[in-house]
Amino acid sequence: NAGVTQTPKFQVLKTGQSMTLQCAQDMNHNSMYWYRQDPGMGLRLIYYSASEGTTDKGEVPNGYNVSRLNKREFSLRLESAAPSQTSVYFCASSWGSNQPQHFGDGTRLSIL
Amino acid sequence: ELKVEQNPLFLSMQEGKNYTIYCNYSTTSDRLYWYRQDPGKSLESLFVLLSNGAVKQEGRLMASLDTKARLSTLHITAAVHDLSATYFCAARGSNTGKLIFGQGTTLQVKP
Numbered sequence: 001n002a003g004v005t006q007t008p009k010f011q012v013l014k015t016g017q018s019m020t021l022q023c024a025q026d027m028n029h030n031s032m033y034w035y036r037q038d039p040g041m042g043l044r045l046i047y048y049s050a051s052e053g054t055t056d057k058g059e060v061p062n063g064y065n066v067s068r069l070n071k072r073e074f075s076l077r078l079e080s081a082a083p084s085q086t087s088v089y090f091c092a093s094s095w096g097s098n099q100p101q102h103f104g105d106g107t108r109l110s111i112l
Numbered sequence: 113e114l115k116v117e118q119n120p121l122f123l124s125m126q127e128g129k130n131y132t133i134y135c136n137y138s139t140t141s142d143r144l145y146w147y148r149q150d151p152g153k154s155l156e157s158l159f160v161l162l163s164n165g166a167v168k169q170e171g172r173l174m175a176s177l178d179t180k181a182r183l184s185t186l187h188i189t190a191a192v193h194d195l196s197a198t199y200f201c202a203a204r205g206s207n208t209g210k211l212i213f214g215q216g217t218t219l220q221v222k223p
Contacts, residue, residue: 038151041215045210
């Protein structure tokens with residue numbers, strides 16, 4: 001009954017450090033997404049992968065990279081973390097881009 | 113560029129009362145979603161609205177869509193404490209296929 005699993009759940013980084021957030025889904029979904037959630041701003045799309053082997057930029061891609069490793073896994077990398085990237089990061093997946101998205105529990109990331 | 117605005121952003125209400133949350137979107141969207149988020153938790157899908165005039169209900173929540181007005185509403189009937197949460201609407205851009213979220217409405221239901 002796992003659904004979408006994100007690791008880690010919490011992380012504190014120093015400015016300039018790098019980090020990869022992991023996401024895996026076991027629902028055989030084609031599409032996967034990374035969002036960030038900041039107070040009063042809802043969720044904003046960072047990157048998405050419509051299907052295995054493809055990735056595209058969302059609303060706020062600067063400072064991030066992604067890898068769709070296989071159908072199950074979609075990782076988000078911060079190459080040089082900045083305090084402005086302090087946020088809660090959610091991974092989501094769906095059958096297709098027009099289907100409801102299922103969300104993971106989030107990663108709470110603080111950058112000092 | 114698709115933008116989504118919700119109002120109100122915060123709503124404190126008494127148990128037993130009715131209220132409506134509004135979600136406006138700025139350009140053509142081919143579907144509208146409502147999600148619920150409890151504090152510190154993930155988002156849970158509530159409704160998907162596909163066409164003009166669509167209405168969906170579950171328990172004390174009813175969502176509707178007016179594509180001509182670019183407006184969706186989430187109506188709460190006889191609120192109970194368990195409905196306290198943050199509710200997000202999200203519109204899918206017809207051209208981009210991307211989901212754009214509103215800011216969220218935090219609902220607090222008091223006994």
